[in-house]
Structures are given as structure tokens and as C-alpha cells.
Amino acid sequence: MAAALAATTGGRHPRRVGLLALRTLTAYAGYLAVQRLGATVVPLHPGFPPPRTAATAKAAALDCVLADPGHAGVELPVPVLAADVTAPGHDPEDAPDPDGARDREDARGHAGPDDICYILFTSGSTGTPKGVPIRHRNVSAYLDHVTARYGIGVGDRLSQTFDLTFDLSVFDLFAAWSSGATVVVPDRADLLAPRFVARERITHWFSVPSVISLARRLRGLAPGSMPTLRWSLFCGEPLTTDQAATWQAAAPDSVLENLYGPTELTLSCTQYRLPATPADPLPANGTVRSAGCTPVWNSSSWTTTAAPPTRASCAYGASSVSRAISTPPTTPAASCGTSPATTGPPPSTPPTAPATGSGTAPATGCVPLRAA
Structure with missing residues (x-):
């Protein structure tokens, strides 16, 4: 397939x-x-309107597009290669190769730590969708953290519930590919039933919390119904204490964590581990506790506290931080109070947060969860 893309x-x-x-x-x-090929991946959603997909292709400066056969008919400003690896008799060698790219020794590309691994475009809910470029060093820092923290390796089986345009999909795919684990993809019906977890012997589950509510509504979360789960991770939406308790009862041998992080910080930057028995008073709003801003994976982070009821603000300096948001990808913009990327230990003195007119710490939009 790489050779076919080069030929395109x-x-x-x-x-x-x-x-x-x-x-x-x-x-x-x-x-x-x-x-x-050492190139950058830009996921595109087949369900988005064709004009939006075409605009994204132009903004991302794509050279070509690889598409499922059923979605290859969309009109785009670049060549489109349709491929179906499940088709009987499918053979990448049958793809056109007018320049002999398939037979050259340099068919494998080379990407360095500062090259862009993938670009994800925002939803555009507040304006024009913007591309967030994530570099290989960002992904490597993230993987160093999650593969060790969650004990991912050969024999483990990870769910894959997110579309590729959702940054959380990177956890399932890259964590499995880098560790020798297996990615198991549920269909729409499986997403709502724990029998998928039991049938496929899933060890690591990752989804948005609303999946819990849907499964419970269908009476599919019986206590003890997911005995193979060791880790249950949730992100992307508020996780309620009621949802967490229901899931924990269905997966009694699983450790449950609630994650938070914007795309610019490579998926998630903070985590809260639900204790086996509640050790702290439950939040009044019924959501799983989110408090504090604690360093995670190869990063330095600092909390700037403010007098109640003002929320805290959190600044990050990390090799998991994307340095720019762009559309097209050459236009820089600030991202979430980040400081310059670093792979060394955190400095002895945290950065000073910019003052606000009220004299309180600013809210940057990075709302951290307490790390266990």
C-alpha cells in the first residue's frame, strides 16, 4: 500500500x-x-460534507488521499487512491506503478522526532476547523507514559471505539502497535454491550462515558459481566460518579481512570484514578472528582492556584505538547498555556501566569484532573 501511495x-x-x-x-x-513512507497522516471523516473535506484537504496541503472504496467518489483537489485490503484477491502489487517506485530501495521513508506524525482538524464549532500538528516526539513521549502506566504488551487486547478523526483513537492504535498488543474493533451494536468485552477478552477499554449510560439503558451492564478487563479509561466527556460505580461493578477487576487533555497536549495530560473504595467526599455535581494539576509523562506542569471560587490555571511544558495550531499548517497560534517543549526535568521555579484584571489567576481552558 505504501508503494501504491508513492505511485499515486x-x-x-x-x-x-x-x-x-x-x-x-x-x-x-x-x-x-x-x-x-515517513509522511504525515491527516484523518478525514467520510460522514462530513464533501465541501468540508475538500477544504480540509486544501488547508492541510495534502498530496493525495487514501480512501475506502465506498468513499472514494468524493471530489477532492488531490488524487484519490481507493483500496480495500479485505477484497478477495487484493494485492497491492496490482496498483499502477509507472515510475517503478515499488522496486526501489528507498520505498521506506524516514521521519525524525520533529517531523509531523499526524494532523487532526478541530470540529469548527467556534469557526473554521483548524489543524493541530502532532510531531513524532509528542507521540513518543505519550506512548512512553501510557504503555508503562497501563502495562500494555503482547497478549493484551485493546478496544478501538473512536473514529480516526477523534484524537483519542491514537491511544488504541499506537499503544498496541508499539507494544505488540492487539486492537479489537467493535461494531455499533458491540459498543453498547459488555458481551463484546467478554467475547473478545478485552483487557483495556477506552471510550467516552456516554457508552456507559447507553449500555445501562439496554440492561447490558450486569455486575461481574466484564471479568477480563484490567483497565477502563474514559475521556472526552464528564464522567459521573454514578456511571463510574455502574461500570466498576460490571468490571470488578478493572482499574478505572478518568482522563483529560486537549488535542494539543497529545490526547490526555492528566488522570484521576478512581479508588476501590471512596476515600474523599463525592463532588456536589455528581461527576468524578477533578482537582489539582500533577505532572505526568516526561513533562513539567505547574498549578497556579487562585482564591475560591476562581478555577485554577495550569501551564505545561512537555515533549507531548504541540507547538502550534494551524490552518493552513503554517499559521502559528498559542495552545492552552503551554511553555516551550522540553525533555528534561521541570525547572525549580514554575512559570508565572499572566495577571488578570481582577488579580486572580486566569482560566486557560486546561482544567486538570488529579493524577493518582
Whole structure:
């Protein structure tokens, strides 16, 4: 597939490749093929309006797009390669190769730590969608943390519930690919029933919390119904204490964590581990506690506290931090109170947060969860 992509762009290695696919084998093989070429992946959602997809392709400066066959008909300003790795007789060797790219020794590309691994575009709910470029060093720092923290390795089986345009999908895919674990993809019906977890012997579950409510509504979360789970991770929405208790009863041998983090901080930057027995008073609003701002994985972070009831503000300096948001990808913008990336220990003195007119610490939009 990598050779076919190179052939699509005239035998040269593409710099940026759009991936117009859902959670299919073609999508996963395509993701790896683009990485093999040393190029940047830009996930595109087949369900988005074609004009938006075309605008994203232009803003991201794509060289070509790899698409599931059912979605290859969209009109885009770049060449589109349709591929289906599940089709009988499918063979990448059958793809056009006018310049002999397939037979050259340099078919494998080379990407360095500062090269861009993938670009994810925001929803555009507050304006024009913007691309967030995440570099290989950002992903590597994140993987160093999560693979060790969650004990991911050969024999583990990770759920994959997120579309590729949702940054949380990176955890499932890259954590499995980097550790020898297995990615198991549920269909829509499986997303609502713990029998998928039991049937597929899932060890690590990751989804938005609303999945719990849907499964419970369908009476699919009986106590002890998910005995294989060791880790249950939730992110992307508020997790209520009621949801957490219901899930914990269904997966009694699982450790449950609530994660938070914007795309610019490579998925998640803080985590709160639900204790086996409640040790603290439950929050009045019924959500799983979020308090404090504690350093995680190869990062330095500082909390600037403010007098109640003003929320705290958190500044980050980390190798998991994306330095810019862009559309097109050359336009810089600040991201969430971050300080310059670093791989060393945190400085002895935290950065000073900019003052506000009221004399209180500013709210940056980074609302941290307490790390266990």
C-alpha cells in the first residue's frame, strides 16, 4: 500500500496523505503505510460534507488521499487512491506503478522526532476547523507514559471505539502497535454491550462515558459481566460518579481512570484514578472528582492556584505538547498555556501566569484532573 501511495504521487514520497476511512482494515493498513513512507497522516471523516473535506484537504496541503472504496467518489483537489485490503484477491502489487517506485530501495521513508506524525482538524464549532500538528516526539513521549502506566504488551487486547478523526483513537492504535498488543474493533451494536468485552477478552477499554449510560439503558451492564478487563479509561466527556460505580461493578477487576487533555497536549495530560473504595467526599455535581494539576509523562506542569471560587490555571511544558495550531499548517497560534517543549526535568521555579484584571489567576481552558 505504501508503494501504491508513492505511485499515486508520481513515484515520489508524499509529504501529507489524507485518510478518508472509518474503522476498517483499510484505514489501519493505510495509517501504517503512510507512517512507513515517513509522511504525515491527516484523518478525514467520510460522514462530513464533501465541501468540508475538500477544504480540509486544501488547508492541510495534502498530496493525495487514501480512501475506502465506498468513499472514494468524493471530489477532492488531490488524487484519490481507493483500496480495500479485505477484497478477495487484493494485492497491492496490482496498483499502477509507472515510475517503478515499488522496486526501489528507498520505498521506506524516514521521519525524525520533529517531523509531523499526524494532523487532526478541530470540529469548527467556534469557526473554521483548524489543524493541530502532532510531531513524532509528542507521540513518543505519550506512548512512553501510557504503555508503562497501563502495562500494555503482547497478549493484551485493546478496544478501538473512536473514529480516526477523534484524537483519542491514537491511544488504541499506537499503544498496541508499539507494544505488540492487539486492537479489537467493535461494531455499533458491540459498543453498547459488555458481551463484546467478554467475547473478545478485552483487557483495556477506552471510550467516552456516554457508552456507559447507553449500555445501562439496554440492561447490558450486569455486575461481574466484564471479568477480563484490567483497565477502563474514559475521556472526552464528564464522567459521573454514578456511571463510574455502574461500570466498576460490571468490571470488578478493572482499574478505572478518568482522563483529560486537549488535542494539543497529545490526547490526555492528566488522570484521576478512581479508588476501590471512596476515600474523599463525592463532588456536589455528581461527576468524578477533578482537582489539582500533577505532572505526568516526561513533562513539567505547574498549578497556579487562585482564591475560591476562581478555577485554577495550569501551564505545561512537555515533549507531548504541540507547538502550534494551524490552518493552513503554517499559521502559528498559542495552545492552552503551554511553555516551550522540553525533555528534561521541570525547572525549580514554575512559570508565572499572566495577571488578570481582577488579580486572580486566569482560566486557560486546561482544567486538570488529579493524577493518582
